[in-house]
Amino acid sequence: MNLSAKLHETSLISAGKPAFYFMDQATTYAELDASVTKFADGLGKLGVKKGDHVALLLGNSPYFIIGLYGALRLGATVIPINPIYTPDEIGYILNNGDVRTVITLDILLPLMEKMDSLLPGVEHVISCDTTEEKGGLDVHSLSIYPKLKSFTSVVASGDAGFQGPELEEDETAIILYTSGTTGKPKGAMLTHKNLYSNAQDVADYLKINENDRVITALPMFHVFCLTVALNAPLMSGGTLVIVPRFSPKEVFRIASEYEITLFAGVPTMYNFLYQYEEGTAEDLKSLRLCISGGASMPVALLNSFEKKFNVQISEGYGLSEASPVTCFNPLDRPRKPGSIGTSIIHVENRVVDELGEEVPVGQVGELVVKGPNVMKGYYKLPEETAAAIKDGWLYTGDLARMDDEGYFYIVDRKKDMVIVGGYNVYPREVEEVLYSHPDVVEAAVIGVPDPNQGETVHCFVVKKNDLLTEAELKAFCSEHLAKYKLPSQIDFLEELPKNTTGKILRRSLRSQILQNH
Structure with missing residues (x-):
């Protein structure tokens, strides 16, 4: 099939x-x-x-x-x-x-x-x-x-x-070019089996059926939308309501008028919906499930959104090379805020060290994935393919840990980790603290070169209260973070740079800083 x-x-x-x-x-x-x-x-x-x-x-x-x-x-x-x-x-x-x-x-x-x-x-x-x-x-x-x-x-x-x-199931159906965070984008070759199996497994895992009405607001050219908000509902006999361009006003209108049951979005979308003052819980009352992916959702945002709109957000994880979904918070067990959930059916996730050996529960390592959803390889790039897929395992480049119940947690991108005086600082950990401040709308953290400590923590923040100062926010951070994790500098911006799916572009912020140095 x-x-x-x-x-x-x-x-x-x-x-x-x-x-x-x-x-x-x-x-x-x-x-x-x-x-x-x-x-x-x-x-x-x-x-x-x-x-x-x-x-x-x-x-x-x-x-x-x-x-x-x-x-x-x-x-x-x-x-x-x-x-x-x-x-x-x-x-x-x-x-x-x-x-x-x-x-x-x-x-x-x-x-x-x-x-x-x-x-x-x-x-x-x-x-x-x-x-x-x-x-x-x-x-x-x-x-x-x-x-x-x-x-x-x-x-x-x-x-x-x-x-x-x-x-044939192993023939290439789609080539998805990765966003190219380093160098030129690479074309991930996804077979008919990759795409069909992942869409079917997502539909089964999330119980998507003919009664579901799904807002398709994520960009269709992006693999998250392609599988979760397009292929899975269509193969299940559901109905899509296509949104040409994401707009909080339009999403609330459609959710109410069409009695939408399923919404899939990236954390930035949820933030825009949360900040939209005219949106109400009544508009979203027909939703049985909200799905978040594409980037880690700050726990403070997840909790605030759920409380305001009386809906549940199930966070998952995926990447283009895996068609894309590998994990979701299960619907038949407790959801854990901050977690990407457990392995979906037919897909295996592990956390490994530099030698490819599985690390103990709770320890941080690289997330690797195996299953019928894993790509054939990168188009015309055999060396990159060999580096990404070893013994059938796809190396994601994401740092993660697993708890004793099999729930996974993304710690950060391997390449985004900041090393301050020999200590590892994960940007997401600092961002979580910033998001928990009531006057912070958005936040992003990067490492910048430092002659004394190797790197220091540099923060970018969009605030909702003009009276919020750098000193005040630094003091707030000092109550929640170890000294080596504290921001050396906080820049306030009108908005953070994002790609078309709403993911915050740390590399753009990093290049701005490097140009100024």
């Missing part, structure tokens, strides 16, 4: 049921599956073959879902790309990923034209109409016009009776 075949199976069972709502318009499972089939055939008629690479340069929309499942049904390999990446970032992925066909928004066609000479491998550009003002763009004047097709015309050219090729 694979994602595309499962969608077809679901469409036969739930033909007239809404698969998703977009801009308050419903599309049934039968309509979605027919569009997917016709788009797959339409791609084939353009000359796209099984194994060819198709890029999705799209935001949250029906185009993404039809493009994804249609390309998979044809046997193509899909490469989702963040549409607000810079031309250099987009160009690198298109070239490195050997992309032949790009599905993109019409408003990005001028960008595709500018990059055209640098993309010799791209043979087709499929344009998706948007409701935004196009500024009088004349597509006939574009030099890429001979390569250009409209999404609707590709669907219209396809046959609803199209039968796709047989797909």
